[in-house]
Amino acid sequence: MRRRSPPVFEYLVGPFLQYGFMQRALFGAVVLSVSCAPVGVFLMLRRMSLTGDAMSHAILPGAALGFLFFGLEIIPMTAGGLAVGLLVALGSGVVSRFTIQKEDASMAAFYLISLAVGVLIVSWRGSSVDLMHVLFGSVLALNDAALTLIVAIAAFTYVVLLVFWRALVAECMDPLFLRSVSRIGGPVHLLFLVLVVLNLVGGFQALGTLLSVGLMMLPAVAARFWSNNVRSLCLIAVAMAVASSVGGLILSYHASMPSGPAIIFIAGAFYLFSALVGRRGVLSSLLVSARHKTA
Structure with a gap:
């Protein structure tokens, strides 16, 4: 007589054992989580959290141009998204440097234009289904090409983090000091923007242009409630991102929900939980205030 698996085991692990597409989704989402989360931490420390959101929208026209000429082919859409994302980052940087406008304002203008152009291009050639797939x-x-791209981006991200870790941390904490003592400040900042765009392009394959930034930023900002150390922040963010990916896939399977929004929903739940009960969350702050009043 065959021994039946526990219900909890079947609920949590069964979908990944039974279906190949779930295994591929799990592998891609976990690799993406491991790659995106540390980049999100550095974005948060630089006070550039909304820049990630802007950049995720900025890659849409390039991906849309790839779709316009080649359909839903990964290589053209990836190349287009990468090229336009870097162009938007460079353009907003030039505007902020040579005019009175700040970088956040110029980035907002560029990404709004990019979002509108991208949606128009996809709508012109494709259907509402194609638009939903891109967004x-x-x-x-x-598929194999998308998984290969995600793995390659993750490998490149970790090579850069290992080689330039000290410079990236210094550029986050005090960019003016780094540029005053070394010429590496500018190139490191540019290299970091390349990492952001690359990881958003990788996330676009799985979560679309609108949600790819969620897996990058939500675990990062949630980790901030638990630690001040940069390495610890990265580790906590990676753990939350991986848990969000696994939990979101399980939720989407059993509740018949879209997988991308389900992953971001779980990541959002981690953020709300951390904001409430984290070491630096709302409840901890209230307890500290109450102790000071009674002391």
Whole structure:
């Protein structure tokens, strides 16, 4: 007589054992989580959290141009998204440097224009289904090319983090000091923007242009409630991102929900939980205030 698996085991692990597309989605989402989360931490420390959101929208026209000429082919859409994302980052930087406008304002202008142009291009050639695929992705439909791209981006990200870790941390904490004592400040900042765009392009394959930044930023800002150390922040963010990916895929399978929004929903739940009960969350702050009043 065959021994039946526990219900909890079947609920949590069964989908990944039974279906190949779930295994591929799990692998892609976990690799993406490991790659995106540390980049999100550095964005948060630089007070550039909304820049990630802007950049995720900025890659849309390039991906849309790839779709316009080649359909839903990964290489053209990736190349287009990468090229336009870097162009937007460079353009907003030039405007902020040579005019009175700040970088956040110029980035907002560029990304709004990019978002509108991208939606118009996809709508012109494709259907509403194609538009939804580009905007929200499809982690359950990752193919070999998409998985290879995500793994390559993750490997490149960690090579850069290992080689330039000290410079990246210094550039986050005091960029003016780094540029005053070394010429590496400018190139490191540019290299970091390349990492942001690359990881957003990788996330676009699974979560679309609108949600790819969620897996990058939500675990990072949630980790901030638990630690001040940069290495610890990265580790906590990676753990939360991986848990969000696994939990979101399980939720999407059993509740028949879109996988991308389900992953971001779980990441959002981690953020709310951390904001409430984290070491530096709301409840901890209230307890500290109450102790000071009674002391």
